[in-house]
Amino acid sequence: MHKAANMADSSSDSVSFTPPREKYDVFLSFRGVDTRDTFTSHLYAALVRKKIDTYIDYKLERGDKIGPALLEAIEKSKLSVVIFSKDYASSTWCLDELVHILGCKERYGQTVIPIFYGIDPSHVRKQQGSYADAFAHLEKRFKDNLDKVNKWRDALKEAADMSGFDTSSKRR
Numbered sequence: 001m002h003k004a005a006n007m008a009d010s011s012s013d014s015v016s017f018t019p020p021r022e023k024y025d026v027f028l029s030f031r032g033v034d035t036r037d038t039f040t041s042h043l044y045a046a047l048v049r050k051k052i053d054t055y056i057d058y059k060l061e062r063g064d065k066i067g068p069a070l071l072e073a074i075e076k077s078k079l080s081v082v083i084f085s086k087d088y089a090s091s092t093w094c095l096d097e098l099v100h101i102l103g104c105k106e107r108y109g110q111t112v113i114p115i116f117y118g119i120d121p122s123h124v125r126k127q128q129g130s131y132a133d134a135f136a137h138l139e140k141r142f143k144d145n146l147d148k149v150n151k152w153r154d155a156l157k158e159a160a161d162m163s164g165f166d167t168s169s170k171r172r
Helices: 032-049 068-075 092-108 121-126 130-141 146-160
Strands: 024-030 077-084 111-116
Touching: 024 032, 024 068, 024 092, 032 077, 068 077, 068 092, 077 092, 077 146, 092 111, 092 146, 111 121, 111 146, 121 130, 121 146, 130 146
Parallel strands: 024 077, 077 111
Antiparallel strands: none
8 A cells, every 4th residue: 555666776875765564454552441341352353354454462561661563563554443432541552552653644644543432532632531630640740751741632632633433423
């Protein structure tokens, strides 16, 4: 989809940029505590049944930093599905993932689909409700790095403004 040929030729010192080779059709970003055993496991199973190569990591260790393997999985996915839930914003891991996903959208044209699971999209966009509580805690925790907190806020606003799915919406 986004593969570019390496155009460097022997007569010049120019080097072209080649986006990462796609390895996965879909990358799932979610807060495990909120959705792993409910919505996310069902979505993953449905994608696998349809033979859609989907990245989900059940083996991630708890921690504040995203590992290189996870960043690479995001970069090598055609599409990212971000499942926003009540406590998504309380995880710095999820927030860092989201920032990286949106960077891949900008750099490589990766498609991003937000799903709002049990959370009003406006709470994500405006950081209200549980998202306001999470950010009050994050601002205290990262008081010396408010730029990082603001990147997370901006990423949530950007993602919540995208066309996606609200699981609480009733179909007509």
